[in-house]
Every structure is written in structure tokens, then in C-alpha cells.
Amino acid sequence: MIPFFMPKPKSVEDFFSTLTQWKKELTYLRDLISDTELEETVKWGIPVYTIGGKNVVGLGGFKHHFGIWFFNGALLDDPHGHLQNAQEGKTKAMRQLRFMSFEEIDDNVVKGFIHQAINNQKVGKEVKIDLNRGADIPPILERAFLEDEGLKSHFGELTPGRQREYAQYIADAKQKATKKRRLDKIIPMIRQGVGLNDKYQK
Numbered sequence: 001m002i003p004f005f006m007p008k009p010k011s012v013e014d015f016f017s018t019l020t021q022w023k024k025e026l027t028y029l030r031d032l033i034s035d036t037e038l039e040e041t042v043k044w045g046i047p048v049y050t051i052g053g054k055n056v057v058g059l060g061g062f063k064h065h066f067g068i069w070f071f072n073g074a075l076l077d078d079p080h081g082h083l084q085n086a087q088e089g090k091t092k093a094m095r096q097l098r099f100m101s102f103e104e105i106d107d108n109v110v111k112g113f114i115h116q117a118i119n120n121q122k123v124g125k126e127v128k129i130d131l132n133r134g135a136d137i138p139p140i141l142e143r144a145f146l147e148d149e150g151l152k153s154h155f156g157e158l159t160p161g162r163q164r165e166y167a168q169y170i171a172d173a174k175q176k177a178t179k180k181r182r183l184d185k186i187i188p189m190i191r192q193g194v195g196l197n198d199k200y201q202k
Contacts, residue, residue: 056118084097
């Protein structure tokens with residue numbers, strides 16, 4: 001969930017101060033969230049709202065849309081189908097409430113989902129995910145392992161979550177050249193034993 005806006009901000013205020021698109025819209029959504037008991041922080045370069053240290057919702061924008069992410073959105077009651085899964089078959093828990101204009105924002109719908117999400121988190125209702133599940137290694141990364149046993153060994157020493165991040169980063173690239181560029185980028189990171197998104201996390 002890397003938003004369209006760059007560079008990665010270190011605080012929520014940084015995030016909003018550097019917006020060049022969707023500033024009015026995301027500020028409005030922020031105000032709606034701020035009326036709740038959720039605590040505001042920044043993770044992965046976007047505003048994230050927590051309760052008891054648990055991620056509940058996040059805000060972000062891309063080139064053609066903006067919206068709210070619900071970290072356990074799969075558990076929300078959504079009879080009218082407002083929520084979307086950005087990566088069908090890949091994302092188990094998270095769901096998006098996506099908009100393409102300010103006019104599409106319905107306060108009642110937004111507040112309803114936010115309060116549902118807060119109540120679910122309070123009672124410990126969460127999607128259970130196997131954090132130790134293995135990564136689906138894309139072919140180009142598999143070939144790199146065959147050519148370099150040391151690289152494969154370093155990859156094997158990473159946590160399952162970091163392994164999945166790297167594998168998904170390669171797999172998400174559409175073009176062969178892009179996959180190669182991404183592979184070249186992550187090889188030294190794998191050797192260092194760091195995660196793809198470590199620098200964006202607190």
C-alpha cells in the first residue's frame with residue numbers, strides 16, 4: 001500500500017504539507033476520523049489511525065483515486081458493497097473505501113465503517129493471518145537463487161514477512177525490465193538482512 005505521493009513523510013503533518021493532489025479530500029476524511037477516539041500516527045508513509053496500538057484505518061491517495069484503508073475491513077458489515085479489495089486473492093484482511101472525487105464522500109457511510117472498525121478492534125475481532133506462511137517466489141528471483149547460493153541463504157535468514165514483501169515486490173512488476181530493475185535493487189538489501197519497507201516503519 002504505497003501511496004502516490006512522494007517523498008515518504010516522517011509525520012502526518014509532513015504528509016499533508018507535501019500533498020499536491022487530493023489535499024482537500026484527504027483533509028476532510030482526516031477531520032472525520034479525528035472526531036473519534038483513534039490516535040493518529042504515520043506508518044509506511046501514510047496517516048494511520050490506531051487504538052490500543054492496533055492499526056484500524058489508514059488514509060492515502062493515488063493518481064486516480066483516494067480513500068480510507070480498513071486493516072480488518074474483511075470483517076466489516078458491507079451490505080451495499082462499498083468496500084473493495086485492491087488485490088483480490090492476495091489481500092486477506094484489508095479493504096478500501098475508494099473515492100474519485102470529493103462529491104463521492106458520504107459522511108454517514110464513512111463514519112459507519114469507522115465506528116464498526118473501532119468496535120471490532122475493541123472486542124478483539126481481527127482477521128487471523130498466518131504470519132509464518134511462506135513466500136511465493138517469482139521465477140526471476142528463483143533463478144537468482146540458483147545462480148547465487150549465498151543470496152538464497154541470506155533470503156532464508158529473513159523473517160517470513162520480509163520474504164513475502166520481497167517476493168511480492170518482484171511479482172507486482174508488469175514488465176520484464178521492471179522486474180529486473182527491482183531485483184537489482186533488492187539484492188543488496190537482502191544481503192544486508194533488512195526488509196523492503198523497514199525505513200518507512202516506526
